[in-house]
Amino acid sequence: MTDVSPEQLSAEEKKRLKYYSASQWTLIWWRFRRHKAAMVAVMILGLMALSGIFAEFVAPYGTTTRDTSYLDGAPQIPKFCDQNGCSIQPFIHGVSTKRDPITLRAISVPDPEKRVYVTFFAKGEPVKVLGLIATDRHLFGLSDPKAKLHLWGTDDLGRDVFSRTIYATRVSLSIGVIGVMISFVLALIIGGVAGYAGGVIDNVIQRVTEVIRVVPIIPLYMGLAAAMPKEWSTTQVYFAMTLILGLFGWPTLARRIRSQLLSIRNEDYVVAARLAGARPTRIISRHMLPSFTSFIIVDLVISFPYMILSETALSFVGLGLRPPTVSWGVLLQQAQSVRVIEQTPWLFIPAVFVVVAVLAFTVIGDGLRDAADPYSDSH
Known part of the structure; x- marks a missing residue:
């Protein structure tokens, strides 16, 4: 068989050579780029994230700035x-x-x-x-x-709805990101130990996981909200809320990681690493987790909507963040009366942000799932 230089290959052959020599992450990115809905969702979330990060510049006014001459003003x-x-x-x-x-x-x-x-x-x-x-x-x-x-009008105190929504975007998205990261680290550690060790350790961890899963969330949050000292600053309440969401959001992902590890713990390459004297932490992190990292990322992205919805729902019913902190849930507290629906419907604009963010994360998760599937069409 004669050797062929890259210059002698046709355009189609070069494309195939580039595809088959690419890394796993490159292949996932190429497949993901072809998912147009997911790319649109990425741009929408990117725009929301940038507006939240630079809220002081994007928003014309502060969250507590009042315009007393324009109370309940229309957009x-x-x-x-x-x-x-x-x-x-x-x-x-x-x-x-x-x-x-x-x-x-x-x-x-x-x-x-x-x-x-x-x-x-x-x-x-x-x-x-x-x-x-x-x-x-x-x-x-x-x-x-x-x-x-006032692009989106004002509330009953004359505060600009657009500015408050932009600041709320930063708070709600950051809670989602930090909460998911906390739950991901816990799920990685707990699920990894359970899946690798098996036996009695796995049984004990699974019983603890089941206990946490069956705890009624709303009464739990009611008790925790009542236990938060009233003199706490908004920053302390923010971090406490984030920590609570993260501490109770790990069981589902932990069980998925455990099931994946249980299915590959006796594979040849894992046994070889164990016989070579590799430590359990190295075997899990360097040999076992990379084999299904793409699926973990998909589950991680899909976890964002649940975290955001949890914060919004809890703040909406008064169990989460408290004013003067603004989040999507805190802003929607003002939109609970019939009078608001009839006279000031623009106060529901933060609900549109919640829906758009949740849909965007869901679409991105679907795109990543398709891109990470090795049996999907790659041509």
């Missing part, structure tokens, strides 16, 4: 044209206050004769981006420093 959508003509620069109408003839409440109404132009990198409240970079510039604002722009 202000920038426009280019009105009855007075068109403009190349987006603008909103100024706001004037009048008395509702029925309820006698002071209400804010647009003033069609007054235009306030939207500008980018506008000056606003002094903030520290990432807690380090001091600036008074925000992604967008108004040309009139005395006027305020």
